Amino acid sequence: MSEISEAVDRYGELKAQESKLKKEVDSTNKKIKDYMMKGPETLEGNSYVATCKKYVNEDFDKEALIKVLKEHGMADGIVETKEVVNDEALENAVYNNKFPKDVLVAMSKCKVRKETYRLTIKKKKD
Secondary structure (H helix, E strand, O other), X not given: XXXXXXXXXXXXXXXXXXXXXXXXXXXXXXXXXXXXXXXXXXXXXOOEEEEEEEEEEEEEOHHHHXXXXXXXXXXXXXXXXXXXXOHHHHHHHHHOOOXXXXXXXXXXXXXXXXXXXXXXXXXXXX
16 A cells, blocks of 8 residues: 555544544533533633633624614715625724714614633643
């Protein structure tokens, strides 16, 4: 068997192991996160420390936002021809107080909030 044939076989074996380990890692990660979402931010094993933090990402429901901006006559330069929001122009307009308060209130109803949890693990220092 040639060196490259052996490499192909080894690669196949490693990919099979990787798949099995990924399933186990994902399952264990979920188990720890599910537990930690109910209480502690940090857990310790004998050799490792796990930390779980919540990250919140807010964005707008773009269709609802387009409707609000059009209703208030504020879509020019922010809502593009394809009726997508130009995020840079929107951010600039918000930052520079270009929107009246009633528009900002209406826009706030278009926000979508997404929460994710990220688990990190570190080797304990001896």
